[in-house]
Amino acid sequence: MAVKLRDVAEATGLSTAAVSMALNGKPGVSEETRATVLAAADQLGYRPNQSGRALRLARTGSIGIYTPRSLHDYSLYYGEITKGVVTGLADSGYSPVMLPSISDSGELREFPPVDGYILVEPHSDDLGVAAILDSGLATVSIDPPPPETPQPWGVVESDTAKSTAASLELMRERGSERPGVLIVETVSQWTSAVLERYREWCAEQHIDPIVLHVDLSEGNDKLRDNLAEIIAGSGGECDGLFICGDSVAVRIAGVLRTLGHAIGESIKLVSGVDSTIMEYHTPPITSVDMNPVRFGEQAAEMMRTLLEAGDRPATPLGTVLEAPLVVRAT
Helix, strand or coil: CCCCHHHHHHHHCCCHHHHHHHHCCCCCCCHHHHHHHHHHHHHHCCCCCHHHHHHHHCCCCEEEEECCHHHHCCHHHHHHHHHHHHHHHCCCCCEEEECCCCCCCCCHHHCCCCCEEEEECCECCCHHHHHHHCCCCEEEEECCCCCCCCCCCEEEEECHHHHHHHHHHHHHHCCCCCEEEEECCCCEHHHHHHHHHHHHHHHHHCCCCCEEECCCCCCHHHHHHHHHHHHHCCCCCCCEEEECCCCHHHHHHHHHHHCCCCECCCEEEEECCCCHHHHHCCCCCEEECCCHHHHHHHHHHHHHHHHHHCCCCCCCEEEEECCCEECCCC
8 A cells, every 4th residue: 555645744743744844845844854754754665646746846737626426416517617617727827637536545646747626515425535635735625625624725615504595485485384405415515504504494493304315326216205205204294395416406306296296386496506407497496506617717716826826825715606596486
């Protein structure tokens, strides 16, 4: 197994930052510490990863884009973010590079050299996320990373609490007495923020929350059984759904029809992510406009600012984008 920077840090009792400075001849550590680190690295057989070395020696002209391994499940949303990154990097001298998933290995050696990373919706079960955030390279995260990982250099996020509350209030205004939330994963901070605000809202309204976690890889028969249970089961009586995930609401609407529901009438629906699919569905589905292209543009612009400054900021940069509710028939 390849020796990592953190292995040298553990062997010497130093931080990874101190070890990195010692190995790369940078100020901030004593000569005695530098000698100790070099000796430990030699004894352990440590070899620096090429991505970090490229940044120290010369610019590569590349910015790595790292997406969750669920890319193919939500290709429209992530594709729009990538489009925004490309636009934001235009005329900057930097080119975006789509990176392979290292969710199981966390090995940065599998990446080509880059000058910085843009993390797209980092997931807590992805070992690549922690490795990237621990790399020392400029990193901008679209949505906050898991709390247990190192902080990025900057974060671009939406006002999830505001958009979630607006969605729930709209369903109540349209007659829903007990709206629930349907989620497709539990590893993103976006989903965590939605659930946190939903539970707060339920407490404010004095109603019991209903959360349905579905596995989209299962067939519609299983999905129909799950939906039937929360809508008409003994612990159910859910008459509205805020649906997390790109394009998921269309599939849910279809399954609900097989249960005899009129979408927007007997049950209200709001999609947590808008797209043209929601706009042209019959009936058109009310959605949160996450504006993924703007997400990508803002992340690219933040990356340009960070690389121009050259040093990691004392506190991460932050941008919060509005995510307005697009009210439609459902």
